[in-house]
Amino acid sequence: MDILAGGDGPAELRQLELNGEVGLDSLPYQLMKRSIHEGFVFNILCVGESGIGKSTLMCSLFNNNDFDCTPSSHFHPELKLKTKTYSLQELCTDLTLTVIETEGYGDQIDKGHNFQLIVDYIDDQFEYHLQEELKIKRSIHTHLDTRVHVCFYFIAPSGRGLKYSDVVCLKSLHHKVNIVLLIAKSDIIMKEELEAFKRNINNELAREKINIYCFPFDEEVLGGILPNNISPFAVIGSRDFLDVEGESVRCRCYPWGTVFVEDERHSDFVYLRTLLMQSSLENMRETTHNVHYELFRQGRLKQMTRSWECGDNTSLTEFYRQEREWLRNDLKAREEKLRSDFVEKVKRREEEFQREEMMMFSKYNSIFRELVLQENELKEKKQNLQKEIVAFRQRVMTSNCKQRVPSTYSK
Ligand code: GTP
């Protein structure tokens, strides 16, 4: 019986019992091997006021102080985005990590349009991906994914709640990117204040209907703690270390004591890192592709089709015209390359033949010269031999004459 009915989707699915091992269980390993071979890409957008601790948190999260921590100026007339890409490796896993940091967020007098540049950046990365997908000749697997997979939104540790500008920015971002809220520099807030602060923020989020990223629950990861009960994560970052019982520990030292970054009694940092690395990196990539990018893609395709249906078919027609143009140029370039390769090859062979001919000719010349020399030598030897023969005959004749003289004398 056919498993698939012709064109009408899946028909009856028959369960087949295998009579022995055929190796199907290696499929997950094949997938794992391919993933390790291809490496991973992850892009983090850090949104927060200047000096709120964005770069320091990246150093702490990935346990490396080589992340760019150059302080940005507080006097930017407008918001900027700073993008840095790093290559990280742990055992046999490679990660290409891009960190996009806001520069001068909230430093301007008119904070109203602060978020527009961030929204545009996220959309531009979606558009870049969409253009690749729409190409007739796509290279999705080698195409670098620049889409933002998570946005760390840093809330100033005011102890009160979200600012108006936070609400406006979060509202414009929440359906475009996975948002994780962080209470920055949480070491300066008291424990009770922090609880109330978190409550206020969550109430405001609910009131404003702002959706933040929902961490998948995995019993093994936090041992039963519900990740979304911790949010917003009160974090502490540091680039300093202290030696504790022979172990170098990331901390912040104050005149009154020491705060350890990875101590869960001091901050939620360790929860954030565990959740992010152990259960959410891939989930965030999937959500970005399946939810946020999908939404963008649908909107863009609808926009293209609508303008096409309304008679303004410039966008789609233009797109396919460009594609056709690109293909024609590509074909032309390839043809040209083939032709020039062929000409080059023929030229090279001709040169090789000429070189070989020259070599043969010089070889022939040297052999010919050698033969002439040998011939001359032989001629000389022949002449000498002939001379020797003549001299020998003369000597023989002289000795014969000498023998005949005494016999005559005796007569
Ligand atoms: P720009 O890139 O200039 O906008 O700054 P940033 O947001 O990247 O902040 P950065 O990480 O450079 O930190 C700025 C200052 O805040 C540094 O002096 C850090 O040591 C300090 N800092 C960072 N994290 C924390 C924290 O958790 N608590 C406290 N108290 N200070 C912090």
Ligand code: MG
């Ligand atoms: Mg920075």
